Amino acid sequence: MKAALALEDGTYVEGKAFGAEKTAVGEIVFCTSMTGYVEALTDPSYKGQILMMTYPLIGNYGVCREDFESDGVKVEGFVVKELCKKPSNYRSEMTVDELLKSYDVVGIEGVDTRMLTRKIRVFGSMKAAIGVGVEREKLIKIARDQPFISDIDLVDKVCVKEPKRIDVGGKFEVVLIDCGVKMSIVRQLLKRGINLTLVPFNFPAKEIIEMDPDGVFVSNGPGDPARVKETIETIRSIAGKLPMAGICLGHQLIALAFNAKTFKLKFGHHGSNQPTKDLETGRVFISSQNHNFSVDEKTLPKDFEVTQINLNDKTVEGLRHRDLPIITVQYHPEAGPGPHDTYFFFDRFVKMLREW
Template sequence: MQAYLALEDGTVFTGKAFGATGEQWGEVVFNTGMTGYQEVLTDPSYCGQIVVMTYPLIGNYGINKDDFEARSSFVRGFVVKEACDRPSNWRVSNKIDEFLAREGVIGISGIDTRALTRRIRNHGTMRGVISTGTVDPRELVEKAKTCPYISGQELVPTVATKEIYTVPGSGHRVVLMDFGAKANIIRCLNNRGCEVIVVPPTTGVAEILALNPQGIMLSNGPGDPTDVPYAIKTVKELIGKLPVFGICLGHQIIGLAVGGKTYKLKFGHRGANHPVKDLASGRVYITSQNHGFAVDKESLPQDIAVSHINLNDNTVEGLCHKRLPVFSVQYHPEAAPGPMDSEYLFDRFLVHLNQYAAQ
């Protein structure tokens, strides 16, 4: 069966359908990771997006039961050069085609992903429509032109928990505000003994403090950070009361909560090979990233310092409060997929938790 990907600028790519059938729309973005497609597919931060993988062969080690980062896939479409239908791995439980079909995700293979990626790099992320079967490509282009932009959509409630739940631990109690949290954030906290109480993104300050936490973790999540004003308000009130650590969307929310501004990147940062410099130590880390927005350095107040920068484009990759135990990073220290170079940040958070508990 044929499949089509139509972009709002009039470009149409024709390929072979795999996974689910039908039609879906979203923001078309690319990921440069050579591995980790299962974690990409189950990362809630990709909600609302059609993901293009730049690595030419996807699916060669199949899908396994251990590497999920969320309960299901939230991507709107999946675009690859070649989809492997004969995976080889001792952990494989499903082919990627079977997984996408089960999750209702439309896939398209056999297109020139290099040309598509270069188009996005040159012109920025675009709205697109992915469709299977017999369709008029011109109609798909017109649909792409009228699709909603990523900003303004209520994506966080789609991927976040609806109820409070606890992941037991013998150490410090951490409240994780779930904006679309990857499972490995909880694992990294658990591995350090933390009891993790996961709460919905709309949970208020009084309810959070009633749980008697020693610290607050702000998770990753999809979309524009200005679309969660309730979370910004909550975090603003929490700063100064408890140690706070933010990741990705959580980082952007901290930036907005302290009075800064955010802006949309041309094509974002998505992949497992982005160099980031820790300005305090001078050390460079290779990081896993997935975001389309960034904090504006010039908008930050005097008591907030930039702690990390992206060496590709000098965008802000980390913030820290000069007086309070509050810090954040734009990238993913929990990785999954990606290098584990930055897991030390969880140890830094643990130091803040110990200091708070000793007061």
């Protein structure tokens, strides 16, 4: 079955459909990871986006549910150069085509992902549409007419709807504000003897404090952080009363709660090979990242210290409050997929809980 991909600038490319045969819209972004497509497809942070992989062959090791980062596929659409139809891996339970079909998500293969990636790098992320059996001009119009990602509320579509407790008999009790948390984050916290209570992004601060936890963790998630006002207000109410950590969207929300500002990156950071420098030690590590927005360093209050930066564009990758027990990182220390260089962030959080 033929399919096509259209961008808001009028770009139109044809290919072959896989997954669900439907029309889908979203902001197109590229991911530079060579592996980890299962984790990327199921990452809630990609909600509202069409994901394009820069590595040309996708699907060669199949799909294993153990690698899921959530309860299913979260991307709006999937774009690859070549899709492997017959994966070779003893862990594989299904093909990528079967995975996308089971979650009603459309994919397109046989397109020039290198050309599209170069275009996005030059002109920035764009609104896009994948269509099966849709005329050229109509598909371009569909891509153009959709709302910008900054105008869409996405967090409520990927978070828990009511509190969920996970007890591992650990020493610490932590409330995790779920804005679209990856399961790798949950696993890293549980592994360190932390009992978790996941709560929705709009859960009242008063009820969190009444739970009497040892700390609060603010998760990753999709979309524009400025739209997640409920979580920002919750953070403001809790800050200073309990140790707090944030990852990705959580990092941005904590900064916004202290009246800093965020801005949209030209094409975002999506991949598992982003160089990050720790300003205190001088150490450089490779990090896994997935975000379109960044904290504006110039707007940070003097109470915050920038602890890490991205060596590609010098954007903020880590923050620490000078007086309060608050630490954040923009990248994904849990990886999933990616290198394990930054697991130490979770150890720092545990140290903060222990010393509070």
